[in-house]
Amino acid sequence: MVLDRLFRRRRKKEGIQMPMSTFLKVKPVRNPALKWEKDKKTKEIKIIVPLQPPEEKKQKKSILDKLFPPMPTERVISLDKVGSIVWELCDGNRTIGDIANYLVEKYKILPEEAETSLNVYFNQLSGRGLIGFILPEDLKDKLKEDRTGIKA
Numbered sequence: 001m002v003l004d005r006l007f008r009r010r011r012k013k014e015g016i017q018m019p020m021s022t023f024l025k026v027k028p029v030r031n032p033a034l035k036w037e038k039d040k041k042t043k044e045i046k047i048i049v050p051l052q053p054p055e056e057k058k059q060k061k062s063i064l065d066k067l068f069p070p071m072p073t074e075r076v077i078s079l080d081k082v083g084s085i086v087w088e089l090c091d092g093n094r095t096i097g098d099i100a101n102y103l104v105e106k107y108k109i110l111p112e113e114a115e116t117s118l119n120v121y122f123n124q125l126s127g128r129g130l131i132g133f134i135l136p137e138d139l140k141d142k143l144k145e146d147r148t149g150i151k152a
Contacts, residue, residue, distance in 0.1 A: 018139070020115060024097030027134040028090040028122060034130065038084070045084040047077040047130060077130070082107075086121065090131055096122070 030036070035048040051074055079087055082103070089099045100114040107114075125131045135143070 022136075022139055023119065024100065024115065025095055025136045025139070027092055027095050028099075028125075028131050029092035029134055030087065030090050031130055031132065036087070038088075042081075043084060044081060045079045045087050047079065047087075049075045049077060049130075051075055077128075083121065086118070092134055 033050075036045055037048070038045050051072060085106075086099060086103075089102065096115075096118055100111060100118055103109065103114040103118075104111050122131065122133075126133070
């Protein structure tokens with residue numbers, strides 16, 4: 001603890017901890033502010049993330065502006081084949097359990113492998129703001145209770 005202060009290390013923020021049975025009931029939903037397109041040949045998805053435009057300079061343009069290209073207005077994230085399938089299934093209607101079952105059937109993998117992989121994948125996508133989650137009602141009530149200390 002003292003060394004953390006000396007070296008100014010930050011502790012990792014912990015997200016919501018939930019059992020796997022509850023995690024599988026959550027419904028992932030794509031961020032509606034994003035555009036995405038599917039390549040017809042490879043069936044892979046490209047997600048287009050808009051970037052904040054830099055503040056316009058009100059000064060005269062310099063030679064540096066001619067030498068360096070302008071800042072990009074969007075970032076493109078390419079998903080692989082399995083990631084593209086999962087992305088399309090994140091419609092807000094299917095649960096993570098439904099998606100895991102689909103992957104188990106399609107790729108003949110163990111349910112635990114699919115669930116663990118989805119957990120990691122959804123943490124990455126949600127960390128980048130690409131997806132959100134619709135929580136089941138019982139979990140919403142439990143979270144309210146945990147935050148306020150008052151039963152809903």
